[in-house]
Amino acid sequence: MALFRACLGKTACVEDDDHCRTCGRQLDEVYATRELIEKLAHFAIAHDYVNYDEFVAYVARKANAKIRYAVDQANGQATGPAAREQAHG
Known part of the structure; x- marks a missing residue:
């Protein structure tokens, strides 16, 4: 990347x-x-929208999560609640 x-x-x-x-x-x-x-x-x-700052922050969070998920999938890494639980013991 x-x-x-x-x-x-x-x-x-x-x-x-x-x-x-x-x-x-x-x-x-x-x-x-x-x-x-x-x-x-x-x-x-x-x-x-009068709270456009909240809209922009929401879009940024969702895009970040979508990108992270796609990168993890491309790298063969597990994602989701089960993977987080396993990583944290």
């Missing part, structure tokens, strides 16, 4: 043919990330 480098903002992005020279990420990755953020923002606005 690659190490994620956070974007420093559109004004700091220095693009060449295929990547940002500031953060080093591929441009398709940068653009896809921006699109995801736009979609999340529009979703929260469309639903008129």
Whole structure:
């Protein structure tokens, strides 16, 4: 897995043919990330959430859990309550 480098903002992005020279990420990755953020923002606005910070925290928690599960499965590691119980004795 690659190490994620956070974007420093559109004004700091220095693009060449295929990547940002500031953060080093591929441009398709940068653009896809921006699109995801736009979609999340529009979703929260469309639903008129006043507690959008809670919505964003929820999405972050759920995405983190989904990624962790997928990585564990790809690495052949057991997940879930039974695996946690076994790991903690």
